[in-house]
Amino acid sequence: MSNKRVFGILLVIIGVVFLLNALNVITFDFFSFAGWWTIFLIAPALISMSKQGVTTGNVILLVIGVALFLRERDIDFKGYLLPGVLIVLGISLFVKKWNAYFVIYKEC
Numbered sequence: 001m002s003n004k005r006v007f008g009i010l011l012v013i014i015g016v017v018f019l020l021n022a023l024n025v026i027t028f029d030f031f032s033f034a035g036w037w038t039i040f041l042i043a044p045a046l047i048s049m050s051k052q053g054v055t056t057g058n059v060i061l062l063v064i065g066v067a068l069f070l071r072e073r074d075i076d077f078k079g080y081l082l083p084g085v086l087i088v089l090g091i092s093l094f095v096k097k098w099n100a101y102f103v104i105y106k107e108c
Helices: 003-022 036-052 056-072 078-107
Strands: none
Touching: 036 056, 056 078
16 A cells, blocks of 8 residues: 555544544544644654664654653653663664674575
């Protein structure tokens, strides 16, 4: 399915939800939860990851978006941030080397 179709389907679904909310068929308030604006950081990072794969830039954007979202929700993550970053960096280095090993092995 092309990106235009997926985007079009998402727009139709969002439009229907807003219309049903305006008609009082359902109760939906998108802006009622704290940190709703962080979606503008998290969504592009996830979309970029799905299109281009995991890169340093989209991981940084995702981490910043999630960190700001947790801060808006009054969830204390400060004690977990450094260990989490170290674990993710270690796994990414391991996976990159592991993938490089299989590419070299596959070519031989």
